[in-house]
Amino acid sequence: MQSNLEKKHQDEKLEALKEGKTQKTKDTLDKLNLILSNYFEQGNVDFSITNIGMISYKNSGPSYETLRATKNVHYRKLISYWAELIKSQSVDNKVVLPATDNELLNTIPDIAARAYFARILAERKKFKTELNILKSQSEIVIDKRNQYTQTTDFIPNLKLTNNELSALTYAVSDECIKLNGWLKTELGQIKGSEYQNEIFPRGFIQALNKVIKSNE
Known part of the structure; x- marks a missing residue:
């Protein structure tokens, strides 16, 4: 859970990201920030782009593709701010292990959306395997x-x-x-x-x- 000081800092960072943006982008930042805040308050710790993309999509926020788009660095910065907050609290709080891919997929009720994100997770696993081969x-x-x-x-x-x-x-x-x-x-x-x-x-x-x- 956020302290009042932490909430103030998060709000200040959000407002800084909004500077110079269109109203549509500002509204999307607000929506994403609300999703991230609720996700954080539930004790979750996995703030990877893939995972947040699924959570955001499920809650009518920006999609995985939107978060990954090169020009949308402001969305990724917002996600990183919440990830940093988790790290700062991990010393004093018990950290919940990130959910497995299957657990994440099971939270998506829509079959088509679940299949879509299953493909993304499969591609991520493939790339990790190939990267490990290169490292070896x-x-x-x-x-x-x-x-x-x-x-x-x-x-x-x-x-x-x-x-x-x-x-x-x-x-x-x-x-x-x-x-x-x-x-x-x-x-x-x-x-x-x-x-x-x-x-x-x-x-x-x-x-x-x-x-x-x-x-x-």
Whole structure:
């Protein structure tokens, strides 16, 4: 439960997010904030975009796609404010474990909506699995030299399984980069499309392509 001071701070953050926004966006922020407040007061702690997208949709708030849209950073900031409040209280309060995917889906009465979010959860699980496969490739050597000054090629002597090769191929595909909201540069660097922050350094794309080619 929020203290009076915490409620005041949350209200101030909400008003700051409303500055310069249209009335429709302000109303949507109010609606989302009410949903988040009720969710918080119930003792819930999972403020992930996927979970809040389902909760919001169920309560006639902004959809998962709306929350994830690049231009709608204000909605994600509002969610992060509530997530930060949970963290600040977790030291003194008993934390309730996040609900499982099936438990979340069972809270959605509409069959079509439940199937829709089940697909989103399945895709999230797939991406996590593929990311874990990538992380397990500890022997991959990323050549960070400028590609225009390289005189020799170095291809790691790796023998990958079909699943591992498929995971690496998908990791550098346009589909994967687009779904994760990334951008790739001519130098093989991957950046976040929203803040232009570096996710993988220069040479990352070229390095993975060499590994893939050596295993084809």
